[in-house]
Amino acid sequence: MIEVVNIKPHGKYAGVYLVELEDGSVKLATKNLSPGRRVYGERLYLYEGVEYREWNPYRSKLAGALLKGIEGLVLSPGSKVLYLGAGSGTTPSHVSDLIGEEGSLYAVEFAPRVIRDLLRVCEDRRNMVPILNDARFPQRYSHIVPLVDVLYADVAQPEQAAIVNMNAKYFLRGNGHLYLAIKSRSIDVTKEPDEVYKSEIETLVRGGFDVEDVVHLDPFDKDHAMVLARYKG
Amino acid sequence: MLVLKVVALDTLVGSLIGDEEGNVLVKSLSPSTNINELVERALKLEDGEVTEDFIKSLRELVNTYGDQVEVVVTDDGHARAASALNIKATVSPENSALRRLRNTLITTLISEGVVKSEGEWVSFLNQVMIQATRIKLRGFAAKRDLLAIQAIRSIDDIDKTINLFASRMREWYSVHFPELDDLIEDHKLYATVVYEFGSRDGLSVEGLRKLGFSEGKAQRIYDVSRRSMGADLSEVDVERIRDFVGVILNLYDLRDKLSEYLSQVMKEAAPNITELVGPTLGARLLSLAGSLEDLAKMPASTIQVLGAEKALFRALRTGGRPPKHGVLFQHPEIHVAPKWQRGKIARAVATKLAIAAKADYFTGRFVADKLKKDLQDRIAEIKELYAKPPAKPAPAPEKAKRPERPPFRRGRRGRGGR
Ligand SMILES: C[S@@+](CC[C@H](N)C(=O)[O-])C[C@H]1O[C@@H](n2cnc3c(N)ncnc32)[C@H](O)[C@@H]1O
Numbered sequence: 001m002i003e004v005v006n007i008k009p010h011g012k013y014a015g016v017y018l019v020e021l022e023d024g025s026v027k028l029a030t031k032n033l034s035p036g037r038r039v040y041g042e043r044l045y046l047y048e049g050v051e052y053r054e055w056n057p058y059r060s061k062l063a064g065a066l067l068k069g070i071e072g073l074v075l076s077p078g079s080k081v082l083y084l085g086a087g088s089g090t091t092p093s094h095v096s097d098l099i100g101e102e103g104s105l106y107a108v109e110f111a112p113r114v115i116r117d118l119l120r121v122c123e124d125r126r127n128m129v130p131i132l133n134d135a136r137f138p139q140r141y142s143h144i145v146p147l148v149d150v151l152y153a154d155v156a157q158p159e160q161a162a163i164v165n166m167n168a169k170y171f172l173r174g175n176g177h178l179y180l181a182i183k184s185r186s187i188d189v190t191k192e193p194d195e196v197y198k199s200e201i202e203t204l205v206r207g208g209f210d211v212e213d214v215v216h217l218d219p220f221d222k223d224h225a226m227v228l229a230r231y232k233g
Numbered sequence: 234m235l236v237l238k239v240v241a242l243d244t245l246v247g248s249l250i251g252d253e254e255g256n257v258l259v260k261s262l263s264p265s266t267n268i269n270e271l272v273e274r275a276l277k278l279e280d281g282e283v284t285e286d287f288i289k290s291l292r293e294l295v296n297t298y299g300d301q302v303e304v305v306v307t308d309d310g311h312a313r314a315a316s317a318l319n320i321k322a323t324v325s326p327e328n329s330a331l332r333r334l335r336n337t338l339i340t341t342l343i344s345e346g347v348v349k350s351e352g353e354w355v356s357f358l359n360q361v362m363i364q365a366t367r368i369k370l371r372g373f374a375a376k377r378d379l380l381a382i383q384a385i386r387s388i389d390d391i392d393k394t395i396n397l398f399a400s401r402m403r404e405w406y407s408v409h410f411p412e413l414d415d416l417i418e419d420h421k422l423y424a425t426v427v428y429e430f431g432s433r434d435g436l437s438v439e440g441l442r443k444l445g446f447s448e449g450k451a452q453r454i455y456d457v458s459r460r461s462m463g464a465d466l467s468e469v470d471v472e473r474i475r476d477f478v479g480v481i482l483n484l485y486d487l488r489d490k491l492s493e494y495l496s497q498v499m500k501e502a503a504p505n506i507t508e509l510v511g512p513t514l515g516a517r518l519l520s521l522a523g524s525l526e527d528l529a530k531m532p533a534s535t536i537q538v539l540g541a542e543k544a545l546f547r548a549l550r551t552g553g554r555p556p557k558h559g560v561l562f563q564h565p566e567i568h569v570a571p572k573w574q575r576g577k578i579a580r581a582v583a584t585k586l587a588i589a590a591k592a593d594y595f596t597g598r599f600v601a602d603k604l605k606k607d608l609q610d611r612i613a614e615i616k617e618l619y620a621k622p623p624a625k626p627a628p629a630p631e632k633a634k635r636p637e638r639p640p641f642r643r644g645r646r647g648r649g650g651r
Contacts, residue, residue, distance in 0.1 A: 097439070104355040112373045117367060122363055126356035132366045134280065139308040139326060142245045143278040144358060147336040169327035170307075 165207030174233030255333025508601035
């Protein structure tokens, strides 16, 4: 097992840590809300009595976006988050670490196959609320989701900006933030946005969002960009 | 007359009605902290059902403020519920007062003393929704029983087709090599030989060995082929036979794939039944019952004779002895057992199956480990207690006179009793 040399807070993103390993490499990590438990086979590091979980940018688009220097981490202890397309819980588990016991994460996912894994993650993390439902029909979960501070969308669907707009109308508070993972085939999204990407952003703007930053996730994810936007509401 | 404009929200723990600013005017909370009750409500609300609390708060609204009210709601179902009370309703989930009201739910719950803190509420929701999600997953799995049923019926159809085609193949190829029919009993092996070598001139001991025949057998087939009484075939004749045989081999492949698929689906749809009697017999039982739900509602005595309807109805008609088992005969413990033990073992298997089916359908809990163990113990007991055949066979009851009415007609396609 590789020894940890040092773990220190990430200068730019509160709640995110940098793990310096013996071999000179540096990894992103979050404090493990559920000590002793792994979610997707990630490494656990114990340092000065606190357990951290490595945050793999190849598995989690949000970690990739942070490594690509996205403008701002809008998740902090106590945040309320609505997460669309939670999958088996990889990124949601790190969001759960970041928002802590006081936060709440409403995790919407519609594929029965992956939700079994997500349930296991939720069992260890009481700040996560699993919702087996289709993000295209927010009224189906409007009886439990409150206004949230952050909307996180990664449903990997062509019409996802429209899905985001609809959910924002129901649940995103004014000045709340959006992280949106967009599938994009362009080389440099900030310079030459391709059609898919462009139309997605236009849809967001029509829905009342101000786009604050866009980063391409290459090399962690060749196909995706992460958009950070603010909801005028 | 002044019209009061309000917004109304239906939630997991009750209903809130607010004014245009989102301030609470009427609330009807069901501050239950009983997880099972809440799970039930959560499932209903997700289906778009309207809660009694919602109706109650609307009634209260009308009582207090008169019926000159206009209400904004989140969806059509709730709009209809309001209209039914003669209240004008519009659907606008993004309405800002409604959004604000949604946000006051948690503070209301805290001020009402339902929960102490937001954290407590969320960990509560976590439990409710984990449970509700499990129930929904079970719902998905339950429908998969219908896929398992179609798969097992397809497998049965394929078996019938293979048999039919195999007889045709043997008859056809016998024009050319009649002696082979007696040399290879297994249809698949016979088909493979025809497909691989085509005309009997193509046979070689080496090639037959490669297909898995022993040295002696390969030599024997080869020798017989050299002095066959069959007619010679042209290339075209052989090719058409091979086309036909190729289809048979494809059917075998398809059957393998479907069996694999069947065990997957059965594990999802009915894990307990599958663990207890295996995917094939399990699927046959589902198929005979019609669905997992139907099987789960059957008493053990019915399960015991599923597939023996013919014999059962005959017994009922004639007053003869009822069958001891139907399709359960396929259970290895039953068909290898001596005759006099079979009925008892079938009874034991059926009893455990009835429990397994109920667990699969109603709770989704996995209890098959224990069922299997109990069953094995019971079978061992039967083998010990009834080691010897009964001293003398009970005399067959006198046959009753055949009743006048026409023979009983079954609705379901018969599967043939044993
Ligand atoms: C790329 S995966 C999400 C991975 C996850 N965000 C993570 O980083 O760990 C996309 C997920 O969205 C789900 N999804 C797609 N369309 C959806 C919809 N309309 N409603 C809910 N979930 C959806 C898919 O089933 C899939 O699990």
